Amino acid sequence: MKFAAKVYAQSPVWLQNLGVSAFGYTWQRRRFGGIFEPELRGFKDRESFNKAQFEAYQTLQLRRLLVHAFETVPFYSKAYKSLGFNSLNLQRFELKDLYKLPFLEKNTLRTLGKTDLVSNKPEARGCFFGSSGSTGTPTQILFSPAMHQRVSAATEARVRHWAGLTQHDPRGMIGGRRILPDGSGKAPFYRYNFIEKQTYFSAYHIAAANVANYLEGMKKHGVTYMTGYAMSNFFLARFLEESGLEAPTLKAILPSSEKLSPEMRATFQRVYGCKTYDAWGSVESCGIVSECEHGRLHVSPDVAILEFLDPDTGQPTAPGQLAEVVCTGLLNTDQPLIRYRIGDLMRWSAETCPCGRDMPVIQEIVGRMEDTVIGPDGREMVRFHDIFNGIGCIVEGQIQQHDFTHFEVKIVTGKTLSDCDRRLIQQRMYSQLGKIQVEIQETGHIPRGPNGKFKAVISNVKRPQNHSRSTLHQSF
Numbered sequence: 001m002k003f004a005a006k007v008y009a010q011s012p013v014w015l016q017n018l019g020v021s022a023f024g025y026t027w028q029r030r031r032f033g034g035i036f037e038p039e040l041r042g043f044k045d046r047e048s049f050n051k052a053q054f055e056a057y058q059t060l061q062l063r064r065l066l067v068h069a070f071e072t073v074p075f076y077s078k079a080y081k082s083l084g085f086n087s088l089n090l091q092r093f094e095l096k097d098l099y100k101l102p103f104l105e106k107n108t109l110r111t112l113g114k115t116d117l118v119s120n121k122p123e124a125r126g127c128f129f130g131s132s133g134s135t136g137t138p139t140q141i142l143f144s145p146a147m148h149q150r151v152s153a154a155t156e157a158r159v160r161h162w163a164g165l166t167q168h169d170p171r172g173m174i175g176g177r178r179i180l181p182d183g184s185g186k187a188p189f190y191r192y193n194f195i196e197k198q199t200y201f202s203a204y205h206i207a208a209a210n211v212a213n214y215l216e217g218m219k220k221h222g223v224t225y226m227t228g229y230a231m232s233n234f235f236l237a238r239f240l241e242e243s244g245l246e247a248p249t250l251k252a253i254l255p256s257s258e259k260l261s262p263e264m265r266a267t268f269q270r271v272y273g274c275k276t277y278d279a280w281g282s283v284e285s286c287g288i289v290s291e292c293e294h295g296r297l298h299v300s301p302d303v304a305i306l307e308f309l310d311p312d313t314g315q316p317t318a319p320g321q322l323a324e325v326v327c328t329g330l331l332n333t334d335q336p337l338i339r340y341r342i343g344d345l346m347r348w349s350a351e352t353c354p355c356g357r358d359m360p361v362i363q364e365i366v367g368r369m370e371d372t373v374i375g376p377d378g379r380e381m382v383r384f385h386d387i388f389n390g391i392g393c394i395v396e397g398q399i400q401q402h403d404f405t406h407f408e409v410k411i412v413t414g415k416t417l418s419d420c421d422r423r424l425i426q427q428r429m430y431s432q433l434g435k436i437q438v439e440i441q442e443t444g445h446i447p448r449g450p451n452g453k454f455k456a457v458i459s460n461v462k463r464p465q466n467h468s469r470s471t472l473h474q475s476f
Contacts, residue, residue, distance in 0.1 A: 286329030
């Protein structure tokens with residue numbers, strides 16, 4: 001992989017586009033081949049289920065999952081035996097008794113995710129995919145091609161179809177992949193995957209000086225909807241508006257990763273003339289919440305069993321009460337996540353939806369609002385993808401911006417950070433923001449907010465007035 005990345009970085013843009021498309025071909029077959037079509041039909045058919053039918057479906061799937069985990073996954077076998085469970089009583093397990101099972105903590109997933117949490121009877125050709133690792137060591141999730149196809153079918157049915165889209169619509173994507181080798185790269189700030197009609201835009205070069213090139217990519221490749229990081233898409237739309245550039249009318253915006261605000265929705269509507277469809281998910285793929293055509297957020301009960309528990313007492317919450325989300329995924333049998341404390345907060349609602357789907361409604365995805373980092377050249381970003389990836393001693397980390405060129409990286413470690421690891425973190429920061437000052441501080445604790453979480457990014461820099469035409473710190 002390192003060799004391929006090195007070759008990519010040194011290749012001309014046309015050859016990089018071929019490489020991106022070759023990857024797109026492999027990725028498309030992995031997600032949309034095999035069992036994708038029958039799985040898609042299943043998800044579409046179950047949308048007409050009533051509550052009793054969903055509960056019967058969940059009960060059957062949960063029993064199968066528990067027996068499989070008990071018999072083939074060392075972690076669950078040991079944990080459930082200690083509680084007096086066996087295969088026979090797990091075959092008769094009821095949804096109402098889920099509270100009797102222990103939680104799976106995120107740190108346990110990080111520690112045992114490749115060993116004791118993996119089934120000894122896995123599906124074929126599985127491989128691990130990591131989370132972004134924006135606040136510390138990323139989790140590693142095992143995906144077989146069949147698992148990928150189940151997840152892709154759920155996403156197609158409950159996210160794209162609800163927004164009036166399909167996998168075949170040309171899309172623009174702003175995500176964590178590094179399509180330009182460094183933070184000071186030159187236009188074009190996008191690459192094209194012609195296999196999937198995907199224009200992949202850099203999340204690390206969104207600035208007033210570059211926004212016309214982003215617009216060029218959208219028009220050149222006929223982008224019909226935008227997806228990816230919510231904040232990055234918002235930055236792009238705002239720069240387009242401030243620059244007076246006319247964006248194409250799109251079918252929809254499908255943001256991810258950060259909390260969607262009313263300001264974002266309004267900006268997308270003004271700039272692109274379309275609705276925004278919110279959604280919640282994760283690399284762990286143990287739950288989907290998505291927005292229907294009537295603007296309500298629905299849980300997909302055939303993807304996962306979601307519990308909404310009081311963060312302090314662990315008891316079920318009432319409608320509208322702030323709740324910790326605990327997930328039992330129904331799609332991944334190779335690395336089952338049963339009562340997994342994913343770390344997200346929501347409020348559920350008892351209302352019914354005019355769309356007619358008898359699927360639980362979410363009042364609010366509380367999420368996490370990170371501060372906006374503004375680089376020396378005016379670029380804006382919130383995500384620092386892979387800054388800590390592969391550095392096993394890092395427990396958690398936070399990035400603080402003190403001014404346009406001075407950044408501090410606070411890190412909690414299991415052991416002292418090596419000089420090599422320090423240089424790697426600095427290089428990764430340079431690659432996203434160009435020439436800046438990076439100070440690394442090891443600490444025993446990162447302060448939490450009232451919800452028990454901490455921000456991955458804190459910035460003390462305010463966005464200047466007339467930002468779209470400003471010349472910020474141009475000393476580099």
